[in-house]
Amino acid sequence: MQVTLKVRRYNPEAEKPKDYWQEYNVEVESAGTVLDALIKVREETDETLALRCSCRSSICGSCAMRINGHAALACKTRVSAVAHQGEPVTVEPVGNLPVIKDLVADFQPFWDKVRAVQPWLQTAGPEPEKEYLASNEAMMHLAGVVNCIMCGACVSDCTVLEVDKNFLGPAALAKAYRFAADPRDAATSQRMGLYNQYGGVWDCTRCFECVQVCPKGVAPMDRIMALRERVMANGLKDTYGARHTEAFTEIIEHSGRLDELRLPLKTYGYTNIPKLIELMPVAIRALAKRKSPPVLHKSIPGVENVKRIFKKVDQLQKGDGKVSTEKAPPKP
């Protein structure tokens, strides 16, 4: 089939380096991938087109790029799936990382963040003579995260990183989870302190982009949520994030619906005057648009059933701990 690739190019050696679009028409096999098409361009039309690629089977993580606006592996994306009715397929470098040339991005900030989560096993006591004992279930749960090929697709489309470069980001935090959840690892409290910091687990806005674009089903956001649970279970509750979570839960348990007036007050603290002043403009705008929550918050009918749900969850958690966000990732 015939396809038009619209590639965002950038030549760092141009007199005035500036990105621009270039179109290429390519003939690919019906089952051909975007990577096949790009390689064909590079081999037959334009040797100057720079991109990284290697394995052709979604395992090396080299060829993440934005295809029609969303991050994906070029080798895993069929042309037929993205070329809608002869429309050109747009191809751009991954987002949230500086571009070096054409589709090649600078991954140094990516790796700096991965390293910052201390991604190595830290065991306690003398090493056993043989292997550490661990359940197959626990190891295969981790395999769901080890599946991560560090391609950067999640980082590319992370909406938090777009506005806050300090955020560790989905890939590094998923990697953090892989060690935090390893039954052999003994550095839990130190890790929790690290991941609880500014730029850590609480900065995720749960937008689901990383879950959507991950080519390996790692579901980084779910891992971040699981880390939040672990951080709080470790007694680290003195963050806005943790207090927000607790306040949210308390309110729902109490009345069955969210009390939007009390949620920020409980999160930031009734006496946190500077923070509350910061919120004033929001409150005023809400008032003006008649969107302000009622001062008298009413419980929903049948709220006692909600309380029973909470009780049940509590019992289960004390039992086998099966109620948790640490679920198996969805299959890609």
Next chain:
Amino acid sequence: MYDHDVLVIGAGLAGMRAAIAAHQQGADVAIMSKVHPVRSHSNAAQGGINAALTDRGDSWEDHAFDTVKGSDWLGDQDAIEVMCQEAGDELIALEHMGVIFNRDGGGHLGTRAFGGQRRARTFFVADITGQALLEAMYDQLMRWEVRSYEEWFCLELIVAEGRCAGCVALEVRSGTLAVIRAKAVVVATGGLGRAFEPTTNALICTGDGMALAYRAGAALMDMEMVQYHPTTLKGSGILITEGARGEGAYLLNKDGDRFMECYAPSMMELASRDVTSRAEQTEIDAGRGVDGCVMLDCRHLGERLIKERLSQIHEIGLDLAEVDITKEPIPVRPGMHYQMGGIKTDVEGRCWDPQGRWQGVEGLFAAGEAACVSVHGGNRLGANSLLDTVVFGRRAGQAAVDYSQSTGPADLKETYYLAQAKERLAQMLERNSSEDSVARLRLEMGKAMDQGLGVFRDQQGMEAALSRVLEVKDRYQRVPVRDKGRMFNTALIFALELGFMLDCAETIVRSALERKESRGAHFRRDYPQRNDSEWLKHVLLDAALEVPRVAYLPVTITRWPPEKRVY
């Protein structure tokens, strides 16, 4: 000029294992790779890593015998003994490093069956074993802050004062040239699959290290031994793990028969790879294939097992072949997969012989697929490659440290090497006249190698391949590089890689023409029998002026004299 005690070139499993070992011995070690280490091709090893654990009733001797038999008695038995004896400790070291192996019901490391072996001794992480190991190794590099030259391309090994003293390299991003001086150099750059088309190998597997060492004066050994893997996808040549057959998948011909019954009645689908590939090709040639393929049937394994243990290939089937392996058989055929041969080393990874029995370069070490110790001989067993990388990677790293302590840095004229390299690159970038392209030349070479040096070979076919390779080599001298920039010039990299591949391809054909018998992966229709009286020996090639020089070394036999090889 950069300076280190030990420089490791290549950052896959063998290279990283070498670097970690060197670091643990307190050396100033640096590692260099043309890609980021986690992009290395080791991550494509799906199935697992072999180790015979005595506390499970297995024995290293059994593992060694299976390896010797798998190698068709071409593997050096002293080296095989070392590998199999050290497998258990190395496996535990990997687990302690953090690798998440599959477990059995008691929480101990679990095993699966693999080809050519009488016991299930393959330890694994689902079907992402290579990736899981690679991750754990890179984590160690990060932890110990080992100096890592990432996306640096090695142009040439420097030989000075009679030994390897470092290299000249190109920083891909900036296009800057640099000399890296080292007291010892370890080459662990992996395989050369891209010299064939198609291949299971990644685009980066271009035989760089083998060619670099060869040009520097080292010998390449057993280069004719090229493994064709029995289960690769048609067209792209993408790998379907042997783990599928290890878990019990069948190979069927067009009549739905498990044809391996006729070729390997006791081991069936789990016969050695060369045997299975030949059986498949025979079926296909006899008209019992399906569109040039045979069928790999996983359906009876059940969806649950497939999704837990073979999820990566389930995904590959869906993505690249439009086949759901839980519901239908997937067409596969033999495809170029692995180079058993490589830079001749001893069991310490040394690429020279202190006794001078073979041509080599002092101060140079090699490990992994780039090297030939030789443990794989004529045919590598599945899951022995990962074992090879970690055992001999570690040994090479340690031996390189020992060597570096016995010597000082060589006196190198940095400007001389830089000027020479600059001149060479400039010359490549200036070419404009030819209509040829690097991609076209590579394809021609690859097709010629696949046709002439595939599962079945003969004199005529190999001679045709040789003349084709030499013709391409000639045109290569004039092929233009059409990107003239400095920064991230991938066109220049591909041109340099093609030069490496052509050297490798030539040595493969010349070695294959040399060996006038059939052994392991080298099956000649014109010499269909194994001939132990004349050919129980290795073929070595080293670079001479016009044509490579041929030498022979006897195979080391310790306790397993040659036998008939039946599966």
